[in-house]
Amino acid sequence: MTDLVLQPPVLVFGGPYSNLRALLALRQRAEDLDIPPSHCICTGDVVAYCAEPEDTAAAIRDWGCHVIAGNCEEQLADASDTCACGFEEGSECDRLAKGWYPFANARMSPASRAWMAALPKTLTCTIGGWSVRVVHGGVDVINTFIFASERAALAAELERSGADIVIAGHAGVPFIERIDGRVWFNPGVIGMPANDGTPDVWYGLIRLEDDDLLIATRRLAYDHHGAAAAMRRSGHANGYARTLVTGLWPSLDVFPPAERAATGGRLRPRTLRLPIRTAARAAG
Template structure:
């Protein structure tokens, strides 16, 4: 199937990058305030996908995203929702805890989304491309080849390199794995800006995003942590339908399990983000 790629041309000024809103309305509201305080235009605010996910307000989150006029690619969740699929397509191991949790939150999200929200999600592109400070940038969810592929900092460079080769990009912005990182090699740069819907398994309820800056016509980036009203998010998730374990993670900053993580990232649980 042909990929749908949105070409934005040349961007300038600050660019706000984030992923995994995961139906966390309070985090999205806080990030929108950051964009406004930094004078970042909505068209320079780009999500790596999974606007919908684990938290309690999928409909409200999609509607706020729509009103904001920020941009996004389709994550695996948007693809599955658009196809009326029965699971989230996260590529969790069958029978794992994450797989079990998805059987709770995904049907909940499906049941809450309006026709208007589904119509907004359905045409989202697979990838976004733009030029920035003399570099070609491509946005992917998991990888260019597989929306649900988990790419971490410890993932071998050859796996990342194939994405640069096929897209002819200098910079790739990835999502899906839930952890912020960057990996630079051979004059290529892979950035995961982090997600705002869930903490990064670092023992802190704050979440993560990244801002690009083209000051002096050079490519600059910086990861930032985001404070938001996580206590309200946690309270709203106490509804006897959503996994209590995810509600707990919102407060503790610690994932219920590390099934998807490679050994290196698993060993860093609770030790803070190493950038």
């Protein structure tokens, strides 16, 4: 599938969302785990809801991890008028986007826009002998929301991917689903909590244990009060500023019924164990 072979551990994450404190906390976590930038992958939406768009874009470039483009990067690269998040017209998310997107768009440097324009749309690699495709939303459509409860959509996306494992973002909540031998892994986002009633954010770890490949979701605590205060100082005393503290999203519009019903229920980290495939075992 690709010549890029990543030896675990690999750290994956979505949506920094202009939340500089969360991004720096995650970088520190990667360093604590001795995971180099070449083994860290971001699924896009570096810039969105929070207070520090340019500093966050600069910080992730400074870190040097892999980044693919989210819909926000596609739009900001061209200084487009909207975020193209896929929010329903007139919804609360759509209303909030009319505040945070122009705020971010007005603050992006030419260097950041040029960096965003050059980002790849996808990344393919092999981890533990499994072929992996990294996408932002859906396999072909960047702003498709894919959730764990939508089994038919997941199966179709996995079939379309041509990979054993898809790592995806955009949807904002972490989950791992195995369907017909393939795996959809959304490690969650680090820029906003996961609507589970806690201020923590989420990332993913892929690591080896004995002859198995372990795919896991992980919780990350960080200075969420500082992130919320920065939003208020920047004039964004909005629903997302409250979300950073309460852990509850300002709107459930994008959720299917099952994810909506899970609102406020504390998420538990999950781990999926897969066998290392023969070639990787021989190489390792």
